Amino acid sequence: MQLVLENIDKAFDDKQLFNDVTFKFETGKIYGLLGRNGSGKTTLFNCIARNLSVDSGSIAIIDDEGQKMTNYENTEIGFVTTTTHLPDFMTGLEFVRFVMDLNRERLTTTLSASDNLTRYGIKVSDQNKLLRDYSHGMKNKVQMLVTEVTNAPIYLLDEPLTSFDPVAAYEVKERIRELKSRAIVIFSTHILELAKELCDEIVLLHDQKLEVLGNDKLQSQDFEKEIVTILSEEHDNDALS
Amino acid sequence: MMPYLNFYKNYLQIQMTEFLNGLWFWLRRIPLIGKSISPKFYGMRDLKTVILVVFKWLSLPLTVLRKSLLVFIAWLVAFGVKNLSLQKESVLWDTFRIDYPEIFHWTLTIFLLFCIFEQLSFVKASSGSLFRGIAFAKMFRLSYGDTLKKLNRINLVMSLLAYIFPLGILGLIYHQSFVAIVLPSSFRLLTLNFALFLVSKNWWVDILDSYQKKIFKYSYNLVVFGGGVFGLFYLTLVHTLEWTALSAWIILILASVSFLLSQKKKLSQRFIQSIFRNLAYHEQIVTEAKSNQSNTGLKAAQKSSQKIEVTDEQELFDKFSGIQLLNRLLFKRYRKIFKKKLFYRLGGLGLAFLIILGVYAYLVIRFGKTNYLTFNQVGNILPSIFFIMYLASISKEVVAIYYTKCDQAMLNYPFYRTEQTILQSFIGRLKQSFILNTPIVVALFINVFLGILLFGKAIPLSFYGLIVFYGVAVNLLFSFHELFLYYILQPFDREGGMKNPIFTVINGIFYYFCIQNYQLANRFDETTTYVLTISIIIVVYVSLGLIIVKLKAPKRFKLK
Numbered sequence: 199m200q201l202v203l204e205n206i207d208k209a210f211d212d213k214q215l216f217n218d219v220t221f222k223f224e225t226g227k228i229y230g231l232l233g234r235n236g237s238g239k240t241t242l243f244n245c246i247a248r249n250l251s252v253d254s255g256s257i258a259i260i261d262d263e264g265q266k267m268t269n270y271e272n273t274e275i276g277f278v279t280t281t282t283h284l285p286d287f288m289t290g291l292e293f294v295r296f297v298m299d300l301n302r303e304r305l306t307t308t309l310s311a312s313d314n315l316t317r318y319g320i321k322v323s324d325q326n327k328l329l330r331d332y333s334h335g336m337k338n339k340v341q342m343l344v345t346e347v348t349n350a351p352i353y354l355l356d357e358p359l360t361s362f363d364p365v366a367a368y369e370v371k372e373r374i375r376e377l378k379s380r381a382i383v384i385f386s387t388h389i390l391e392l393a394k395e396l397c398d399e400i401v402l403l404h405d406q407k408l409e410v411l412g413n414d415k416l417q418s419q420d421f422e423k424e425i426v427t428i429l430s431e432e433h434d435n436d437a438l439s
Numbered sequence: 440m441m442p443y444l445n446f447y448k449n450y451l452q453i454q455m456t457e458f459l460n461g462l463w464f465w466l467r468r469i470p471l472i473g474k475s476i477s478p479k480f481y482g483m484r485d486l487k488t489v490i491l492v493v494f495k496w497l498s499l500p501l502t503v504l505r506k507s508l509l510v511f512i513a514w515l516v517a518f519g520v521k522n523l524s525l526q527k528e529s530v531l532w533d534t535f536r537i538d539y540p541e542i543f544h545w546t547l548t549i550f551l552l553f554c555i556f557e558q559l560s561f562v563k564a565s566s567g568s569l570f571r572g573i574a575f576a577k578m579f580r581l582s583y584g585d586t587l588k589k590l591n592r593i594n595l596v597m598s599l600l601a602y603i604f605p606l607g608i609l610g611l612i613y614h615q616s617f618v619a620i621v622l623p624s625s626f627r628l629l630t631l632n633f634a635l636f637l638v639s640k641n642w643w644v645d646i647l648d649s650y651q652k653k654i655f656k657y658s659y660n661l662v663v664f665g666g667g668v669f670g671l672f673y674l675t676l677v678h679t680l681e682w683t684a685l686s687a688w689i690i691l692i693l694a695s696v697s698f699l700l701s702q703k704k705k706l707s708q709r710f711i712q713s714i715f716r717n718l719a720y721h722e723q724i725v726t727e728a729k730s731n732q733s734n735t736g737l738k739a740a741q742k743s744s745q746k747i748e749v750t751d752e753q754e755l756f757d758k759f760s761g762i763q764l765l766n767r768l769l770f771k772r773y774r775k776i777f778k779k780k781l782f783y784r785l786g787g788l789g790l791a792f793l794i795i796l797g798v799y800a801y802l803v804i805r806f807g808k809t810n811y812l813t814f815n816q817v818g819n820i821l822p823s824i825f826f827i828m829y830l831a832s833i834s835k836e837v838v839a840i841y842y843t844k845c846d847q848a849m850l851n852y853p854f855y856r857t858e859q860t861i862l863q864s865f866i867g868r869l870k871q872s873f874i875l876n877t878p879i880v881v882a883l884f885i886n887v888f889l890g891i892l893l894f895g896k897a898i899p900l901s902f903y904g905l906i907v908f909y910g911v912a913v914n915l916l917f918s919f920h921e922l923f924l925y926y927i928l929q930p931f932d933r934e935g936g937m938k939n940p941i942f943t944v945i946n947g948i949f950y951y952f953c954i955q956n957y958q959l960a961n962r963f964d965e966t967t968t969y970v971l972t973i974s975i976i977i978v979v980y981v982s983l984g985l986i987i988v989k990l991k992a993p994k995r996f997k998l999k
Contacts, residue, residue: 251712269708273582285578287461288453289481296456299449300579326482328460348580 199225199261199351201246201382203408206255208238208245215241217406219255223382225351228374230397231386234429237403239386240280243354246384247275259351276350276381278358282337286330290315290340293329297344304349318343319366335361339370346373353377355385359392371396390422404429447593450575455491506598507605510550514609517545540681543613547622547682552667554627558634559663561591564647564713568594573714583714584706588635595631599624615682622687625694632697635704644709762860766867769845776840777833777875784831788882795886799893820890821909821970822956824883828913829953831883833875834921841868842931850998858993865926865988872918880914905970912974915981920949923984926992 206219215238223229233239244250246257249272258268285293295311307314315325318339329337338361345353355374359367374396377383384401387393393400400411402425415424463480467473480486521542522535560566569587576586603620610619637643755767849855884906891903924930924946930939956973963969 248708248711249715251709271582271584272711273580276580283578285453285457287457287464289460291482292456292484296449296453297579300446300581327478328464328481330464344580 199259199382201352202256202258202260202266203246204256204258206245206257207253208241208250209253210241214406216252219406219408221401221408223352223384225380225382226378227383227398228378228396229382229384230393230400231384231403232388232390232393232400232425232429233386233403238406239403240356242403243277243356243384243386246352246354247277248272273348274351276345276348276353278342278345278353278355280356280360282334282341284329284337284340286328288329289326290320290329290332290336291325293340294344294347298347301348305347306349307347314343314347315340317369319363319369335363335366338362339366342370342373346377350381352382353384355383357387358385359387359389390425394421400425402428404431443589443593446589450590450593451495452488452491453575453579455494456487459487459490502597502601503604506601507608509553510546510602510605510609513549513553514542514546516549517542521545537612540613543609543615543619544680544682546609547619548680550623551626552670554623554630556667557627558630561631562634562637562643564638564710565717569714570718573711573718583711587706587711587714591631591635595627599627617684618682618687621691622682625687625691628694629690629697632694632701635701635706636697638706638710639704641707641709644707644713647710647713762863763867765845765849766864766871769841770871773840773844776836780833780836781875781878784833784879785882787831788879788886791886792882792889795889795893820887821906821966822960824887824909824913825953825956827883828876828880828917829950831879832917832921833879834872834917837868837872837875838921838925842925847931847998850996856993856997861926861992861996862989865922865992869918869922872922873914876914876918880910884910902967905967909970909974912977916977919981919984923988926988926996929996929998 201223203219203221206216207214208216231239231242241250245252248270256268258266259270259274260266288296291311294315298305298307298311298314309317312322312325316322320336320339324332324336329340332340338358342358353374359370362370374383374385378398385393385397394416397416399413400416402409402411411424411428415421418424460481463476463478467476467478518535518537521539526534561569568590572587572590573583575581575590576583602623606619606623607616610616613619755764755771759767846855854860887906888903924942928939928942928945930942959973960966960969963972
C-alpha cells in the first residue's frame with residue numbers, strides 16, 4: 199500500500215506551507231517527520247486525514263492491487279493528535295468498550311477493553327474513573343489505544359510519546375513497530391534520538407517541501423548535527439528573505 | 440437493519456452514560472452530602488443500561504406529546520385561516536367549525552413545508568444534529584459520512600413513529616387515516632433522500648460556498664422562505680389543494696425508489712469539510728455568546744493579548760517598586776482595552792446628554808414650560824443610577840484582566856501570596872478601579888445635573904452637594920465590590936473559567952439589590968434621608984469589606 203501526495207499546495211493567508219509537494223509513503227516503514235515549529239507538520243497530517251482540504255494537488259491511497267483511491271474515508275486514517283479529544287463524562291473502560299463495540303468489524307485485537315487498557319498501563323482501579331480525572335499522560339494512552347485497535351492502513355502520530363512514562367513509552371514503541379508490518383506509519387517528533395531509534399526513514403518538512411534524509415545519514419554519528427544544519431539553513435533563508 | 444439497530448443502541452447508551460455520569464459527578468460535588476455518594480456508580484454498566492431502558496420508555500409519551508403539539512399548531516393555523524376567511528363583517532366565534540375538509544388538507548400542507556425546512560439545515564451543512572454527529576464520529580473513530588447518514592435515517596424513523604399518533608388522530612377526525620399517516624411519512628423520507636442526493640454532489644458544495652457570501656445568503660433566504668410562504672398561500676387559499684390517497688401512493692413510490700437510489704450515495708468529502716467549517720464558526724459564536732452572558736469581562740481579557748501597548752516604563756521604574764510597580768505596569772500596558780471600554784460607555788452617556796438637551800428644546804419650543812421636576816422626583820431618579828452603574832462599571836473587566844494577565848501566573852509564587860503583598864495589591868487596585876470608574880460616574884452625574892438644571896429649577900443648590908457625595912459613594916461601591924469578591928472568593932479556575940457558585944449567588948443578590956434600589960428609595964419620605972442612608976450603607980460595607988480582606992484574603996486568594 200502507498201500513500202501518494204502529488205503536487206500539493208497549501209497556504210494560510212500569506213503563509214505558504216507546502217509548495218508543489220510530491221511524495222510517496224509505503225507500508226513496512228516507520229517514517230519520522232521532522233521540521234521546525236510552524237513548518238506545517240500538523241497541517242500535513244490534517245490534510246492527509248481529510249480534516250483540511252489542500253489548495254491544489256491530490257492525496258491518494260494506492261492499495262495492493264494498484265487501485266488509486268482519492269476519495270478515501272477519514273476513518274481509514276488512524277490519527278493521534280497532540281491534544282486529546284475524549285468524552286469527559288465517561289470512564290476509560292466505558293469509552294474503550296464503546297469504541298470497540300462501534301468498530302467491531304475493524305478491530306485488530308481480540309482482548310477485552312479492560313485487558314487492552316491494562317496492556318497500556320492503566321490499572322484496573324483507574325479504569326472506572328471518569329476521563330476528566332485522568333492525567334494528561336493517561337488520556338494520551340487511551341487515545342493511542344483506541345487508534346491502534348481500530349485497524350487503519352495509515353497511522354499519523356503527532357508527537358505521541360511526549361507524556362508517556364518510561365514503561366508505557368517502551369510498550370507504545372513496540373506497538374508502533376508492530377503496526378508498520380500492516381500499515382504506513384508517519385511519526386512526527388522533535389526528539390531526534392527517538393526518531394533515530396524508531397524510524398526507518400526520516401522525512402524533513404522544510405522550505406515548503408518534503409525531502410528524504412539519506413539512509414546513510416540516519417545511521418551516521420552526526421545525524422543530529424546533520425538535521426540541525428539542514429533545518430537551520432531554512433531558518434537562515436527565512437531570515438534573509 | 441441490524442447494523443442500524445446496533446449503532447442506535449450504542450449511540451443511546453453513550454448519550455445516557457455521559458448524562459448519568461455527569462449527573463453523578465455534580466451530585467458528588469454538593470456540599471455536605473456529596474462526600475457520602477460513592478464513585479462506584481461509574482463502573483455500574485448494567486445499572487446504567489437499566490436506567491436507559493426505563494428512561495426511554497418514560498420519555499416516549501413526552502416525545503409523542505411534543506410531536507402532537509407541532510401537528511396541533513399546524514392544524515390550529517389551518518383551522519383559524521379557514522374559519523376567519525368565512526367571516527363577513529365581524530368575527531363570530533360560535534360559528535367556527537372543525538369539519539371543513541380544507542382544514543385537513545391545509546394542515547398536511549403546512550406539515551409538508553415543515554419537512555422541507557427541516558431538511559434545509561441539513562443540506563446547508565449547519566444543523567445542530569450534524570455537528571453532534573460529526574463530534575460523535577470523530578471521538579469514536581467512525582466514518583463521518585456513514586455516521587451522519589445513519590443518524591439522520593434513525594432520527595427520521597424515530598420521529599415518524601412518534602408522529603403516527605397525532606397524524607392518526609387527525610386522519611380519524613377527517614376520515615382520511617391512510618392519507619394522514621402515509622403521505623407525510625413518505626414525504627419526509629423523500630425529502631431526506633433528496634437531501635442525501637444533494638450532499639453527495641460536489642456542485643452542491645459550490646452552491647453552499649456561494650451561500651457564504653451575504654448577497655447570495657439573502658437571495659436564497661428570500662427565494663426559499665418567500666417561495667414557501669407564497670406556495671402555502673397559493674396552494675391553500677387560491678388553489679383548493681386536496682391530498683388524496685392517489686397522491687399518497689405516488690409519494691410513497693417516489694420515496695421508496697429514492698431510498699433505494701440513495702443507499703449507495705456517500706456524503707461528499709467537501710460537504711463534510713463544509714460541516715467542519717460551519718462547526719468552527721458555530722463554536723466561535725457560541726463561545727462569544729457565552730462570554731457575553733457570563734459578563735465577567737473575561738472575553739475582553741482573553742482577547743487582549745494582541746493589544747498590549749508598548750509604553751515607556753522608565754518613569755514607572757524610577758517612581759515605584761514591588762507590587763506597586765507590577766500593578767501600574769499591568770494597568771498601563773492594558774490601558775488600550777480600558778480606554779476602548781470607557782469610550783463606548785462615555786459615548787452612550789454623551790448620547791443621553793444630547794437626548795436630554797433635545798427633549799428640553801422640544802418642550803420649550805412646543806409648550807414654553809420648563810419646570811417639570813420636583814425635589815422628590817429627582818430623588819426618584821437617583822436609585823436608577825445604581826442599575827446604570829451596574830451595567831456601565833468597568834470593574835468586571837478590570838478584575839478579569841488582573842486574573843488572566845497577571846494573577847493566574849503570579850499566584851504560583853509564594854512571595855506573591857504573602858499578606859503584605861496581597862493587601863498592598865488590593866489597595867492599589869482599588870484606587871485604579873476607582874480612577875477608571877470616575878469618568879463614567881462623572882458623565883452620569885453631568886446628565887443628572889443637566890436634567891435638574893433644565894427641568895427642575897425649583898431645586899435648591901445645596902442638594903447638589905448631597906448628590907456629589909452620593910456619586911462618590913456609588914463609585915466606591917462599584918470599584919470595591921467586584922475586587923472584594925475576587926480577593927475573598929477567587930472564582931476563576933486555572934483555565935480562566937468561572938467555578939465558584941457562591942460568587943454567582945452573591946453577584947445575583949447584588950444585581951437584585953441594584954434593581955430593587957428604586958423600591959428602597961420609595962420607603963423614604965425624604966430624598967435627603969435616602970441619599971444619606973444609602974451612602975452610609977456603602978461606606979459601612981466598604982469598611983467592613985476592607986477588614987474582611989485584611990483577615991481573610993491572605994488565606995483565600997489563591998489558585999483553584
